[in-house]
Amino acid sequence: MFGSRNDVPLDKDASSRFLPWLIAVMVYLATMSLIVALTMNKLANRWDQGLSNSLTIQVPAGQSPAERLAIEKKTVLLLQEFKKIPDVKKAEMLTDGELNKLLEPWLGKDVVLHDLPIPLLISIELSQSSARTLDAINALTAQNLPTASIDDHQRWLGNLLGLAKIIGTVSLLVVLLVGGAAALMVILVTRMGLAIHRQVVELFHLMGAQDAYIANRFQLHALKLSMAGGFAGLLLAGLTIAAFSTLLGQANSALLPSFTLTATEWGLLLLIPVGASLVAMITARLTVLRSLALMP
Incomplete structure (x- = not known):
């Protein structure tokens, strides 16, 4: 059957x-x-995973090469201060090659950054995000580079x-x-x-x-x-x-x-x-x- x-x-x-x-x-x-x-x-x-414990600081580079060089020196000193904060895992300034890679989807390859008003970018990675750590980073940034802006990526x-x-x-x-x-x-x-x-x-x-x-x-x-x-x-x-x-x-x-x-x-x-x-x-x-x- x-x-x-x-x-x-x-x-x-x-x-x-x-x-x-x-x-x-x-x-x-x-x-x-x-x-x-x-x-x-x-x-x-x-x-x-990539952005929850990271910060990006944008530093206006100035109009002239001399202003840009002076701001770069201040940025290098600020990076040393950031590294002294306990929860900061890594703090570095993005190179021209890294900036080119970030801008490639919009501007294409082989962009001459010095011909554009591109700000300096500081990338900070935290072992853990806390209000005290963020306050310390904000205080150091305001003291050394008042024109810089901090983006913690949380909103977007x-x-x-x-x-x-x-x-x-x-x-x-x-x-x-x-x-x-x-x-x-x-x-x-x-x-x-x-x-x-x-x-x-x-x-x-x-x-x-x-x-x-x-x-x-x-x-x-x-x-x-x-x-x-x-x-x-x-x-x-x-x-x-x-x-x-x-x-x-x-x-x-x-x-x-x-x-x-x-x-x-x-x-x-x-x-x-x-x-x-x-x-x-x-x-x-x-x-x-x-x-x-x-x-x-």
Whole structure:
């Protein structure tokens, strides 16, 4: 009774044509949404780890070379004072090469910094951020370089982290909504199959076939079609990721996210078509059992 033969000719009805395509689209959308969520989570962690315990001090370099040289000397002395603060892990002035690298996404390569009014930048890394440490840095800066401004990144970092979390949450909600939409489609397609083969199903029912046997025919049919469509959708999503990774690699900008996925993340993506197939199978079974229970 549970052999490989299909007593209900489901392969010839409309569900065989539409369900794989519908599942492929749903899996593609769910996969891309999950990738967005993973990417935004990576960006948030990178921003948080890279900037949560760091400060940037901008020092106006002056208009003439002599003024710039004098300010550079004061900056070097100020760096020595910063290093005496217990929680300061590293304090250094960015070189022209490092400034070029920072400005490259906007101004391109080989920028002549001395021809531009670029301020001197001091990068400070803290072992831990505390109010006392920040007060000490502010006091030394105000005393030695009154025109300098301090940016602790907290304001815009908090906004970026909030935005990244919102986008990640919305992406996960899209995955759940796509799963719900896929279940609804399976219900509709299964009912369509029941309507098309109603006479065959009623005949089996009258001959004494158990509801579980008839449900198995439909659930295995839904599983087979969903697996085919699900892995097709995953393959299309993989090609899309590869295309985006190639384009981002050519752009070579630190401002853009990376779509490089780890083996664990690829395994998580592989669960999407498997999960979609299981949802389709269970949904088809429950739909058939419910419909058969209403038959005389």
